Amino acid sequence: MATSVAPPVVAVPASRKRSHLQQRPRLWLYVVLAVGMIAMILPFVWMILGSFKTTAEIRQYPLNFWPMEPTLDNYTELFVRLDFATFFTNSLVVAVFVTAGNIIFSSMVGYALAKLDFAGKKILFMLVLGTLMVPGVVTFVPLFVLTANLGLVNSYPGLILPFLIAPLGVFLMRQFMLGLPDDLIEAARIDGASEWRIFLRVIMPLCGPAVATLTILTFLASWNNFLWPLVVATSEDRYTLPVALALYSVGQNAAEYGLMMLAPSSWSCQSSSFSSCCRSTLCRASR
Amino acid sequence: MALAQTGKPAPARSRKPRSRRSRQTVVAWSFAAPFLILFVIFMAGPIVASLAMSFTDLTTRDLRSPFGVNFVGFENYIALFNDTRFVRSLVNTAAFVLVGVPLTMTVALLVALALNNGITRFRTLFRVGFYAPVVTSIVAVAIVWRFILQPDGLLNGLLGVFGIAGPNWLENELTALPSLIFMAVWRNIGTLMVIFLAGLQGVPREHHEAAMMDGATAVQRFWNVTLPAMRPPILFAAVITGIGFLQFFEEPYVMTGGGPLDATLSTAMYTYDQFGFGNYSYASAASYVLFLAIVILSLIQFRILGKKD
Numbered sequence: 069m070a071t072s073v074a075p076p077v078v079a080v081p082a083s084r085k086r087s088h089l090q091q092r093p094r095l096w097l098y099v100v101l102a103v104g105m106i107a108m109i110l111p112f113v114w115m116i117l118g119s120f121k122t123t124a125e126i127r128q129y130p131l132n133f134w135p136m137e138p139t140l141d142n143y144t145e146l147f148v149r150l151d152f153a154t155f156f157t158n159s160l161v162v163a164v165f166v167t168a169g170n171i172i173f174s175s176m177v178g179y180a181l182a183k184l185d186f187a188g189k190k191i192l193f194m195l196v197l198g199t200l201m202v203p204g205v206v207t208f209v210p211l212f213v214l215t216a217n218l219g220l221v222n223s224y225p226g227l228i229l230p231f232l233i234a235p236l237g238v239f240l241m242r243q244f245m246l247g248l249p250d251d252l253i254e255a256a257r258i259d260g261a262s263e264w265r266i267f268l269r270v271i272m273p274l275c276g277p278a279v280a281t282l283t284i285l286t287f288l289a290s291w292n293n294f295l296w297p298l299v300v301a302t303s304e305d306r307y308t309l310p311v312a313l314a315l316y317s318v319g320q321n322a323a324e325y326g327l328m329m330l331a332p333s334s335w336s337c338q339s340s341s342f343s344s345c346c347r348s349t350l351c352r353a354s355r
Numbered sequence: 356m357a358l359a360q361t362g363k364p365a366p367a368r369s370r371k372p373r374s375r376r377s378r379q380t381v382v383a384w385s386f387a388a389p390f391l392i393l394f395v396i397f398m399a400g401p402i403v404a405s406l407a408m409s410f411t412d413l414t415t416r417d418l419r420s421p422f423g424v425n426f427v428g429f430e431n432y433i434a435l436f437n438d439t440r441f442v443r444s445l446v447n448t449a450a451f452v453l454v455g456v457p458l459t460m461t462v463a464l465l466v467a468l469a470l471n472n473g474i475t476r477f478r479t480l481f482r483v484g485f486y487a488p489v490v491t492s493i494v495a496v497a498i499v500w501r502f503i504l505q506p507d508g509l510l511n512g513l514l515g516v517f518g519i520a521g522p523n524w525l526e527n528e529l530t531a532l533p534s535l536i537f538m539a540v541w542r543n544i545g546t547l548m549v550i551f552l553a554g555l556q557g558v559p560r561e562h563h564e565a566a567m568m569d570g571a572t573a574v575q576r577f578w579n580v581t582l583p584a585m586r587p588p589i590l591f592a593a594v595i596t597g598i599g600f601l602q603f604f605e606e607p608y609v610m611t612g613g614g615p616l617d618a619t620l621s622t623a624m625y626t627y628d629q630f631g632f633g634n635y636s637y638a639s640a641a642s643y644v645l646f647l648a649i650v651i652l653s654l655i656q657f658r659i660l661g662k663k664d
Contacts, residue, residue, distance in 0.1 A: 105484035186383035210404035
């Protein structure tokens with residue numbers, strides 16, 4: 069990736085030029101941006117503070133921002149009255165398998181599409197691209213019929229199998245691998261390495277940044293996936309976090325205010341911290 | 356955007372002996388096989404099956420006896436468009452897209468411009484702040500917003516400070532859909548901001564300087580230099596936001612249940628409801644109408660934004 073080295077060299081004079089493009093620090097802009105940012109963050113702060121309030125305090129009308137008598141009741145309730153650990157485990161198991169599947173299968177097809185010359189290559193690529201835009205709502209009815217006929221409703225395979233592959237992953241890996249030099253592969257071939265060996269020993273070690281990106285995208289998508297688990301997970305022991313949250317917060321369950329406020333907080337923080345971890349790893353890997 | 360460097364694969368490979376290509380064909384398909392098998396079963400198959408199902412009278416009762424299913428032609432589609440609830444869901448979804456997408460894009464572009472050109476300090480802080488809602492789950496965020504928007508919630512509490520009595524946002528027919536649109540905009544600004552920031556960094560600085568030499572104002576430079584150069588990221592943003600907004604489901608499911616009086620019923624939610632009633636073929640037909648809408652919207656966006664001058 070020779071070109072990724074170039075921008076920093078150019079960037080130094082460019083940033084110096086910027087100083088005369090913009091004349092003075094604009095205070096009002098900082099104020100507007102700060103107000104905007106508070107509006108973006110406030111719901112999270114409110115939610116996290118709310119998780120430490122008693123149910124009565126959340127419901128009381130002149131609301132107070134800061135919890136008057138901080139309590140951990142909501143958190144203990146979550147584990148005592150709801151099986152939070154199970155929901156969390158289900159989400160984790162599904163996300164880990166889905167992510168692993170996407171990385172393995174997308175890399176393999178991506179390698180074939182980027183670096184091998186074969187009959188049917190164009191058709192295969194068009195097939196993958198063509199399904200990139202298809203919304204989940206189109207496939208879920210036949211998928212459910214299929215899953216029901218296979219007897220996989222309310223099971224881990226039923227939750228995982230349909231998401232083991234995704235066109236986006238293939239596209240991402242192919243685009244990245246196209247940028248890797250062919251000489252490496254040619255050299256390995258001359259040394260007598262098989263295509264599988266080249267794939268595992270030459271190509272994959274160079275795909276760190278692409279794999280990191282795919283990991284973040286797939287893990288988050290799976291962690292937050294809602295429609296399919298809502299359809300397939302029919303009993304509490306298979307609910308993923310979003311399904312449990314949604315089902316326990318609508319209808320008759322909606323009365324449990326305090327309980328419900330905190331579940332999303334502990335859980336959104338979980339997914340954001342994961343992604344920020346991955347992003348920093350990714351940045352380090354690509355440098 | 357390292358991924359954009361596509362490049363031509365393998366130059367001058369045509370001289371290679373024929374046998375090499377056929378050998379590679381076997382290897383390549385063995386690489387593709389595991390993906391392809393899953394792809395056919397769980398992706399391509401269901402897409403075709405859904406279309407086929409939409410022309411039958413399949414319901415939940417036919418699951419065990421697939422031969423009792425009849426071909427009914429376009430009956431499901433005709434029934435859909437005669438169903439006032441479905442038409443209402445289309446109108447709601449259209450409003451959600453037509454208001455939500457331009458609004459999200461405008462706000463995100465303004466934020467990106469402010470971060471890129473307007474300020475020099477605290478950039479990372481602002482970027483993280485505006486991006487924060489993106490990485491959260493829609494379901495979690497929808498629950499939080501339901502609390503904020505309830506009659507004695509945070510929003511009305513804040514309005515009360517200024518002496519304004521806010522409505523019951525989610526139970527009022529007039530304010531329910533706008534509330535959901537506002538929430539979706541709030542959630543999606545971050546994604547587009549990042550795309551636009553990347554795009555703005557690609558606008559050649561020389562063009563701006565040349566325009567300044569000619570005495571162009573900041574506003575003129577925005578319309579005549581920045582915007583034309585930003586066409587590809589704007590098109591990309593419009594397409595992905597359009598596709599996402601057309602499928603909106605979690606927000607009404609968690610926040611309003613489609614109410615009050617179907618004011619927030621989306622097409623995806625209507626499809627889910629019909630599926631829940633066991634009307635599988637009818638639900639498939641509804642999902643294909645939504646799919647068609649996505650294709651049409653994307654084509655229009657490519658037509659308008661994608662053309663070269």
